[in-house]
Amino acid sequence: MTTRIWGVSASGATKTVRVAGVFILAAGVAAAQSFTFTGAEISGNQRVADSTILSFTGLTRGETVDAGAVNAAAQGVRDSGLFETVNVSARGNTLVIDVAEYPTISQIAIDGNRRLRDAEFLPLLESQPRRIYSPAIVDRDVAAITEVYARNGRINASVTPRVIRLSENRVNLVFEVQESGVTEVQRISFVGNRSFSDRRLRGVLETKEAGLLRAIISRDTFSEERIAFDRQVLTDFYQSRGYADFTVQNIDVGLTRERDAYLITYNVQEGQQFTFGNVSASSTLPEIDTALFQAALTTRPGSTYNPAQVDRDIARLERLAIQQGLTFVAVEPRITRNDRDLSLNVEYALVRGPRIFVERIDIEGNTTTLDRVVRNQFRTAEGDPFNPREIRQAADRIRALGFFANAEVDAREGSRPDQVIIDVNVEEAPTGSLSFGANYNTDNGIGFLASFREQNFLGRGQALSFQFSTASTNKVFDFTFQEPNFLGRDLGAGLALSYRTTDNQNADYDTENFRFSPSLSFPVSENGRLRTFAAVSYDDLTGLEDATTISPIIREEAALDGVQTYSLGYAYSFDNRRTGLDPTTGYVIRFGQEFGFGDTQFIKTSALAAAETRILNDDVTLRATIEGGHLSYQDGFSRVTDRYFLNGNTLRGFDANGVGPRDVDPANGINDALGGNSFAVVRLETEFPLPVPEEYGLSGGAFIDYGSVWDIGRSGRDTVLYDEFTPRATAGLALFWTTPLGPLRFNFTDALKAEEFDEVRNFDLTISTEF
Structure with missing residues (x-):
């Protein structure tokens, strides 16, 4: 379609010039053309009113304009984005505008996306059903879809928009996607690092090299935001180790020739260690x-x-x-x-310092979490002196809650120059989980479980969880509730309820245990915390009626039937692993006592001291742990439901209940583990890298354990073995495997010192834990 602009030259002649399919009147040589429009004729429009189209021209009736102004008027109609074609011409003193409107979008679809769901794209699209189709907007939508694929590592994905014409000037808009493969991070290397190996530095970064688990791990894809975060993390790593002049000079990001993998190189300057x-x-x-x-x-x-x-x-x-x-x-x-x-x-x-006060704290974006949960993270209130450091620390505490996908804390000038307003903008994140599944461990076999966890119950910042699990040898029900800011203070209040049963687990008897315990905890120093608690418990021994080879000691203990106990206790913990002077070294101390009264009276004391350090440029980790406990009875005596038993995590290389005092009478077929009133264990361990690609998440370890459990608190029992301190020792190798399902640990153990009736285990598979 062409546009013709007519006019009369100064000499009375007319002349037209065709430019890119549009006919524009050219001015005569002697003088420029001009027109005075007294009317307008508009055609082709169905939805857009005549007055609206005329307003797009910027012209008014009776206005004298030249050919350039008429051209500008036509362009103004096009710039509205509502019309597919625009033709403007002059007929005498009448401005003639002929338009064809863009169609209305009936439906929008995304086709070919197998890896990503429609829900990840649709909120980003500017094009919407029942709105006017616009090629410019569609181009922006194509870019938005392509960007989503790029963030997910598929930089070669292509998007082609396709328009399907319908009746009544409607169209269906389809974005046809060709996803392509994932462009992974193939290699991360460093230039200029002398003090730390590439392996150690790669372990610091959030971005990882592609490995065997690329189908599950998303950190092996390239992300500019993640690279920026890694730059800061790398700087923090070096500066926390004394390299005050450390800088990341530049980060080179390249693609392989096939464009199917990224090559990332960090050029660093370490400087001297101070x-x-x-x-x-x-x-x-x-x-x-x-x-x-x-x-x-x-x-x-x-x-x-x-x-x-x-x-x-x-x-x-x-x-x-x-x-x-x-x-x-x-x-x-x-x-x-x-x-x-x-x-x-x-x-x-x-x-x-400057006299500046906090005028108020404004919180926005918290659709679920209550304002007070966020305010509890501030040590500053309205009217207090403004402390920028405290505001930054409050922002860190808000992010550490884990309730928000994003949290920004900024300060701006208030109603007066000596006042500031603290703006907190948060974005809610999922905080609950409901799961059903199965688990396996070598102590209890295969089990099925159901669990519910909510870290921000009803938006109050409270933690609520319950878990039910059943295995071939035991059943467990646990319920916990925790209020971190009881009475609006840094005072944790908790409730714990548990019910556990065992079914002939390494013995010819069953156990039943119920415990209810409320608690309060509060800080006593920068790194120390004290927890006080009360407890009501019930323990029973059952299932002995049909047992013919049961220890007489256990029968005597079972004769007490159910034992109900009330207790009070405390537990102190000190942990400087994240706040100590040396970032490569930290230690933990825990000490607690429980004082029982009721059917029996006892004092139960437990203690743990552990330390960890890194050597050889942080590549090798050394850990040492000493742990012990003692159960002392003033009235009554302990039972197998009360005494300590060592499992595979406490003393590796032995079965659960496989070490310690035993009632052994071969003539009557008796061989029962009794547990002990005292235990002590020393664990020494090292973890080191293996010569395999680190993206596999594998590392090695070696360990030595030494300890024992002893003393059933009953004298004159000739058939009881190992009632005195009888040390055991084991050594082994470990394989650590970091998986998206959790850190797994494989232990291969050899008993260096074991007794005749101990139950030894040479292989163990567990979830790796920290002290």
């Missing part, structure tokens, strides 16, 4: 006792420099200033270099 030199606090403010603040510093001169430790010292000094009633005191770290001995002197200068 230690802390002189660490001091200073101030010129007369109200500040410098010695008091100097004593509060925890950084040790000579330790490896770590910016996180500087931040912790600043936070300690700021809290101390508040405790001393010193408001608007800022701590400025002044760091000076000593290149001769590669040390950094840190002076914490306490200076007068």
Whole structure:
């Protein structure tokens, strides 16, 4: 279709010039053409009103215009995006506009997408049913679909829009997709790293090389956002180990010739490793006792420099200033270099800070989570002095909740210059799970389970879970509830309910146990926490009626029938693995006691101390754990339902209940594990990389365990073996396999020291656990 613009030249002659299918009147040589339009004639429009089309031209009746203005008017109608064709011409003093409207979209479909669902694309499309079809919008939709595929590693995916014409000026819009294969990260390499191996640095990154589990693991695809995150993670890794000058100079991302794999190279400059030199606090403010603040510093001169430790010292000094009633005191770290001995002197200068207050805290985006759950993460309230560090820490705590897919915390100027408003914008994420399945372990065999977990129950930040499982030898029902901010304070309140039964598990008797326990927990130091609890429990021994080869000791204990016990207790834990001075070393201490009264009176004490460190440029991990417990009865005596039994996680290389005191009477066919009132175990372990591609998630280990369980608390039993401390020792090799289903551990064990009636296990498959 062509557009003709007519007019009269100064000489009275007319002339037309065809440009790209549009006829435009050309001006005469002597003078430019001009027209005065007194009317408009519009045709071809069905949905768009005449007045609307005329408004797109920008012209008004009676206006004198030249040919260029008429051309601009035609383009204005086209720019509306509502018309497939536009023809503008002049008939005397009448402006003639002929249009053909774009069709209306009836339906939208995506065809050929087998790997990704329609639901991942449809919310991104600008084109919508019952709206006007627009080629420009369709082009943007094609780009949006292609971007989704690119984020999922399919950069060669192509999208072709297809329009199906229908009656009544309607169309169906189909996006035809050719997905292509995944373009994986084939290799991640480093240039300039001298202190740490490529393997160690790749272990830090979120992006992983493609491996055997590429169908399950999504981190082997390329993502610009993930690469940016990895740059920061790599920087934090080096700086936390004293490399203060470390920089990532650039990251080269290339494609193989076939465009089916990415090659990523990090060019880094490590610099020198620094230690802390002189660490001091200073101030010129007369109200500040410098010695008091100097004593509060925890950084040790000579330790490896770590910016996180500087931040912790600043936070300690700021809290101390508040405790001393010193408001608007800022701590400025002044760091000076000593290149001769590669040390950094840190002076914490306490200076007068700006008088800025928090006007209010605004929270948006939390459609499920209550405002108070987010506010509980702030140590600052409306009206308090503004502390940027505290706001950043609050943002970290909000993200650590795990309730939100995204959480941003920003500060902006309030209603007055001395006030700020804290804006919290969050995006809710799923926090619950309902699962049905089966599990297997070498202690209990195959079992079936159902579980429900909700980490943000009713949006209150409460954790609720219950689990039911049944195996060939036991049945378990557990229910737990946890309120992390009881009474609006950093006070955890919990309820735990459990019911467990065993069915002839390594013995000719059954057990039944019920326990209900409320608890309260609260911090007592930066890394320490104390939990107090009460408990009601019921234990019973059953299933002895038909047993002919049962220990007389167990029959005597079963004669007590069900035993009901009330108890009070506490448990203290100290964990500095994430806050210690040395990022490669951490330790955990746990100690607790339970005081029982009721049918029996006892004191149950348990303790654990464990440490972990990395050596050889962080490639090798060393762990040491010592664990023990003691059960002391003041009234009554312990039963097999109360005493300690060592399983395959506590002392590797033996079956559950396979070590410790036993009642053995071969003449009567008796061989029953009795457990013990005391146990002690030392576990030494190392974990190291294997010479296999690291994307397989495999690493090796070696371990030695030494310990025992002993003392049934009953004297004069000639048939009881190993009632005194009788040590056992095992050594073995381990294979760790990190899978999307969980970290698996394969133990191959040899008993270095075992007794005649012990039950030895040479292979064990478990879920890998941390101390």
